[in-house]
Structures are given as structure tokens and as C-alpha cells.
Amino acid sequence: MSDPISSSNIFQTHQKELGLKWVAGEQNRGELTEVDARLSDSSLIGHLNLVRPNYIQVLADTELEYLNNLGKNSLQDTLQRLFDSKPLMVIIADSITPPESLLEFSRQTGTPLITSSESSHKIVDHLHYYLSNQLTEKTVFHGVFMEVFGIGVLLTGPSGVGKSELALELLSRGHRLVADDAPEFRRTAPDAITGNCPSVLTDFIEVRGLGVLNIRAMYGNNAILDHKRLRLIVRLDTEPDSMDEPIERLDHTGRSRRLLEVDIPEVRLPVAPGRDLAVIIEAAVRNHVLYLNGYNAAQDFIERQQDLINQARSS
Incomplete structure (x- = not known):
């Protein structure tokens, strides 16, 4: 069985290549194992998904615009659902400054919130290949x-x-x-x-x-x-x-x-x-x-x- 993968070792391994910066949340929080990946309905990584939450949720302009257009109560409910799913980390692409609402939820739950200088598509492709390779039997x-x-x-x-x-x-x-x-x-x-x-x-x-x-x-x-x-x-x-x-x-x-x-x-x-x-x-x-x-x-x-x-x- 593969060793667990934590948010901190993903960050350290890909920090330079993806231009990652740790914004909020605990650096040693959460682990992903091969068993998790096989038994869960969730996917390893992808753009914001609240129906079948990804282990790593990636947000870019489209996702942040969607959140910004929500009313106050709807925004709170949506973010509550996002963080209740206990993602391994949330990554914001294109060096976009995280909105205060995301920062607050990240601090409250300890969920790692990370920004990247790369596009969301590159982040998803790169980390999906890495995770699939690390977690495969x-x-x-x-x-x-x-x-x-x-x-x-x-x-x-x-x-x-x-x-x-x-x-x-x-x-x-x-x-x-x-x-x-x-x-x-x-x-x-x-x-x-x-x-x-x-x-x-x-x-x-x-x-x-x-x-x-x-x-x-x-x-x-x-x-x-x-x-x-x-x-x-x-x-x-x-x-x-x-x-x-x-x-x-x-x-x-x-x-x-x-x-x-x-x-x-x-x-x-x-x-x-x-x-x-x-x-x-x-x-x-x-x-x-x-x-x-x-x-x-x-x-x-x-x-x-x-x-x-x-x-x-x-x-």
C-alpha cells in the first residue's frame, strides 16, 4: 500500500514548479491514502465541485465569480458545504488573492488554503498525474x-x-x-x-x-x-x-x-x-x-x- 500523502508534502514537492504559496490553514493537516482514493466517490482533484467533492478543490476566475455572485446567506451555505467535505486543500489559481470569506473558513477549519501562479488547468493536470502515480496499488x-x-x-x-x-x-x-x-x-x-x-x-x-x-x-x-x-x-x-x-x-x-x-x-x-x-x-x-x-x-x-x-x- 502506498504511503499517505499530506497537504504539506504536496506543497513542498510542487512549490517551485506550480508557484505555490501557503495562505492559511494548518500545514500538517489531513492525509490521503490509496484506500481513500479507491473507496470514495470523490475524485482526486478538480475544479470546484460540491456534489462529489474533490480531495483537492481548485478555484479560478470562473469559480470565484460564481461565489461572488451569491447572496450572503447562499455564500455562507456554499462555503460551509465546501469545507464540511474536508478537502485535503483548496488551491486558488493565477495568483488571485483569496476573498476574505474563504480565508475565514480556512482559518476556522484548519483547511490548507494555497495560491498558485499557474492556471487551474495546469494545476489539475499536474497534480492529478502525481496523485494517481503515488496512490496507485x-x-x-x-x-x-x-x-x-x-x-x-x-x-x-x-x-x-x-x-x-x-x-x-x-x-x-x-x-x-x-x-x-x-x-x-x-x-x-x-x-x-x-x-x-x-x-x-x-x-x-x-x-x-x-x-x-x-x-x-x-x-x-x-x-x-x-x-x-x-x-x-x-x-x-x-x-x-x-x-x-x-x-x-x-x-x-x-x-x-x-x-x-x-x-x-x-x-x-x-x-x-x-x-x-x-x-x-x-x-x-x-x-x-x-x-x-x-x-x-x-x-x-x-x-x-x-x-x-x-x-x-x-x-
Whole structure:
């Protein structure tokens, strides 16, 4: 589960980029968690909405004009509804000076009231992307996450099977490392999983017999990638007979593993002396790219055989 997000850390993180100024309210008030975002009918951020209040309410000229045109009693009722919804913060765009009525409610309730030098649309777009990314469900999956031929590939398997050694071989062939040992994955779209490296592990890989290696220092900046969409899982196993299913000899394209409610294609490779796994991984990725583009080699082979059988029967 993601860590809670407070009004103060949003302010500190985006103060410079959005030109934020704290006007009123408590700086350590309120937290937003992944559970809040999933279970509530409210949206994360948007322009003033009193029917389904946003966690962050953004006001600009249009919203402030609407409030200014209300009668005294209607204005009080509207502001009461706004602050009773307990927003994480209220942001006023375009460096507009907040009206005294908003300031008073902010002081009374402790709700953060912040101004921004940017337009309301930029504020909404920017913070919505930030909040969605921070609050999305995530998990850590044991393995080595790499980019091979532009495809995000997770190498998995039991401890000691040779994942890190294989990663080094792939790095020497020009591919890139995202994370070793504990890559972190987030669901960034209904059908997309993106992986990145926890900050403490960035640039490092552990290889039995060599210890911890700094890949950036050894291979340069181009050998490291901050994040990548996961497209393929490759499972390595030294004992193929112990697998829960027999190894398919003809077509591997139908197998998948479910990760964060998304099915990710999976290839299982038995590890044995003399097998050049780096070459096989590259072949698996190239074959997967062909499959994504609509070509299935196994199906092509089956159809070719069937054509020959049909020709033999008709002759």
C-alpha cells in the first residue's frame, strides 16, 4: 500500500514548479491514502465541485465569480458545504488573492488554503498525474527487471538460479537494467504494469562471488533505466520436472501470470549447462514482439503442416 500523502508534502514537492504559496490553514493537516482514493466517490482533484467533492478543490476566475455572485446567506451555505467535505486543500489559481470569506473558513477549519501562479488547468493536470502515480496499488516482485530490445522483461526464478549473472550478460550485449532483486511494480492503466527501482537499490546489482556492483559506474548512464512497462515475464528453473505444468514444446504464447489484476505473458525456460540463456532471452523477446504485432510462429507452423496433410490427402 502506498504511503499517505499530506497537504504539506504536496506543497513542498510542487512549490517551485506550480508557484505555490501557503495562505492559511494548518500545514500538517489531513492525509490521503490509496484506500481513500479507491473507496470514495470523490475524485482526486478538480475544479470546484460540491456534489462529489474533490480531495483537492481548485478555484479560478470562473469559480470565484460564481461565489461572488451569491447572496450572503447562499455564500455562507456554499462555503460551509465546501469545507464540511474536508478537502485535503483548496488551491486558488493565477495568483488571485483569496476573498476574505474563504480565508475565514480556512482559518476556522484548519483547511490548507494555497495560491498558485499557474492556471487551474495546469494545476489539475499536474497534480492529478502525481496523485494517481503515488496512490496507485503497487507490489514488489522478486527478480531482475530489464529492458531488452525496448521491451520490459522480468527475470524470475528461485534464488541462485543465475538471474543476476544473466542480467550481466544482457547488459554486456547492450540491454538495460531497471532493478535488481526487488523491483517495484505499479498498475498505471487498466491493462498496464510499470516497474521501477526502489531508491536504495538504484544502480546496484548483486552477483554471487562478486558482491554488490554499481552498473552505472561500470557500464555508464545508458545501462540504467528509471522505469519501464512490464511486457514479459521469463521464469528460470533448474528443475523443469518440478514445474506445476509440463513444458509446452510448440507454443508458449498462451501462458501468463496475473500481477496486480493484469495478465502478463510468461515464458518458462529450463536452465541447463551449455544453454546460452542471453541469446534465448533475446529470441523470446523478438518472438514476443512479433506476437504483439499479430504473428504467431507456432500457429504458422501448424497451418503449414495442415496444408501439407490436406495436399497429401487430396493427391
